[in-house]
Amino acid sequence: MVTHNLGYPRVGSKRELKWASEQFWAGKISKDELLWAGRQVRRQNWQTQQEAGIQWIPSNDFSYYDQVLDTALMVGAVPERYQSLIDGKSNRELEIYFAMARGIQQNGLDIRAMEMTKWFDTNYHFIVPEFLKNQQFKRYSDKVIHDFEDAKQMGILTKPVLLGPVSFLLLGKEKEAGFHRIDLLERLLPVYADVLRELATRGTTWVQIDEPCLTLDLSENEQIAFQQAYEYLARAVPQLSLLVATYFESIQPNLALTLQLPVAALHVDLVRGNEQLEVILADTSFVTSQRILSLGVVDGRNVWKNDFTQSLTFIQRAVDVLGKDRVWIAPSCSLLHVPYDLDLEKNEAVLTPEIKNWMAFAKQKLGEVVTLGRLSKGEAQGLLLENQVALESRRTSLLIHKTAVKTRVQAVQTDDFERDSAFAVRQQIQGESLPLPLFPTTTIGSFPQTDEVRQWRAKYKKGEVTKADYETFVEAEIERSIRWQEEVGLDVLVHGEFERNDMVEYFGEQLTGYVFTQNGWVQSYGSRCVKPPIIYGDVERPEAMTVRWTTFAQSKTEKYMKGMLTGPVTILQWSFVRDDQPRKDTAFQIALAIRDEVQELEQAGIRIIQIDEPAIREGLPLRRADWAAYLTWAVDAFRLSASGVADQTQIHTHMCYSEFNDIMEAIARMDADVITIETSRSQMELLEAFSDFQYPNEIGPGVYDIHSPRVPSVEEMAHLLEKALRTIPARNLWVNPDCGLKTRRWAETDQALRNMVAAARQLQQTISV
Ligand SMILES: CN1c2c(nc(N)[nH]c2=O)NC[C@@H]1CNc1ccc(C(=O)N[C@@H](CCC(=O)N[C@@H](CCC(=O)N[C@@H](CCC(=O)O)C(=O)O)C(=O)O)C(=O)O)cc1
């Protein structure tokens, strides 16, 4: 049975690409050194997959920043504002590429970055392609060809991976009115055909074309586009075998369309949609065709060991109907979303052998795919038994269940989701008890996580400095940031989150039912990674988590200090979650823990508390039919965490890097007194949705794109605020950046926030309520 892989993590098992990219951006290493680091990561990945015994190994799954941006470069979709970077003399592809991703502000140039948003329901962010009505495409970057050749030199004939033309268009955005991006397909396809022909010339036989949008609800035009695209490509490159890969959901809403695409193979995700298997196997035209069905049986989105018994049932069913030559075995999706290698986790005190034995990371998942191939041929039966024993040990473990936690969730009452009064009353009360100027300025929570801060934490974790010394250092950072915030003139202060490694991992570390990795990095965007904590059991808060730092910070200033918490849905969404109970149950357990923290902050005298929920949109199911059920429990979880306080206490929430237009009703039902939200990269586009919906509560639309090193000017931010005032009543408008500042340097932060406060002051002088 053929085994294959859809994609591998690419930041490097020790985050080699991250370090090299950041050094390159800081001017500390050359372009050649960065390219060399990238090549080493690619080659190591290919070797790992080859050693694991995977037959079809992907190439072009590697990226220096993002695979959607790579595709935009492949087809020459470079927006006009970057054209000046093409100087005609030298090859500036990489410079243009990074300018598109990060913006550029040097040598008199000042060009903003492209938008970034969430990749389906993952915590990975992609760069949003921009399209114009007269958009032209032409072959520009040949990275896919170079990667294929590079692997060939190692003696590996890879299966190049391309993001499919229809998904590429659907994931982009029209930058002017009067057309739909899908209308551009006809102009785009010749470029894809050209690339595919060249790959064929160089010896490629199989190409994987990712079309994850085939699992979404599609309009008729979009469905037609899929049909046209693959008829065109099948005619243009008959010599190539195309494998269309779908993932993250089942293809059922577009079943007939997908099964009729004229391609050699179809990959389906049997982790997210195992019910689709029987439906596909019942389709006579698919069964009587020669097409291969690739079964995505190993979970590419979570860290638990595969259930071999169940996977073998699926494989056997498919073989019975299609024959063994027409069935391939693979992970459900690219392994980009899981950490590299469980064997790198050596600290048994943190990840006990009992729990570790329930898990598989990317490298182990390759092993699972290969083992399933062998088991389906009747080989290696001992590995099946080993797998069954591991799964049974998890099912029956005493570590997982806590009666008190379950009883508390069951005892939750309707009242627990409700604030005492409606927003209008709370706004009145808070207006009197929390006097703030018009257009109050604030930040989202984190300040630069400098090398020094990270080094102190690393030393503390290694036991090289004492707890007392570490805490003294963090207190000094907090105090310094407070003096600086006062000097800059911000109205509502934050403590800066210096004590946090990450806004989710930090809370996970203080809750029961969690374990952690030392090296379980997963790419979030560009060079930025996260180490998602792993929920294996019932979640409880043994003691206060943030009160100590927030009250310390409040004691150092007369201004309001915002308490800073991560919300239950985001903690759930950015952790690897247990798959033995509904997500809702875990969310409610976390919500109760956060509720206790909110109440304890209030009791300690904190008047403003922010509960971040940036992942609430990301958790939305991909199918509209499933939205309502999710939004009901997700919003309830937030409300449960936020509603235990008096009307005088102001609850903020924060959201970033998603498209929120289509969940406005749910955002309003969260009923936070203030929402701060990312809007600057899209030039306040989002606010139309708030205005159309007549969103009643207070809003801080981000005016400073913190994911770019670029410093926005006073005029630029004042302009954005004026634009915001067209849709938000003045008394409801807050002034803040798009998100936290942990990824920025102090010099940029200082300048940008001074400009932001100046923009707010300018507005205060011209407008009064
Ligand atoms: C707000 N966002 C977040 C998302 N998801 C999260 N889980 N967290 C988020 O904040 N999703 C959406 C957005 C955007 N995403 C990000 C994601 C990641 C970062 C970021 O800055 N990541 C850091 C790593 C953060 C971290 O955990 N740091 C630890 C460990 C530091 C470390 O690497 N230590 C080194 C040794 C260092 C030394 O000795 O000097 C090591 O262990 O090898 C910590 O600070 O303790 C990153 O660098 O990628 C930002 C936005």
Ligand SMILES: N[C@@H](CCS)C(=O)O
């Ligand atoms: N409070 C967090 C929110 C990030 S989404 C921060 O400021 O980093």
Ligand SMILES: [Zn+2]
């Ligand atoms: Zn944010």
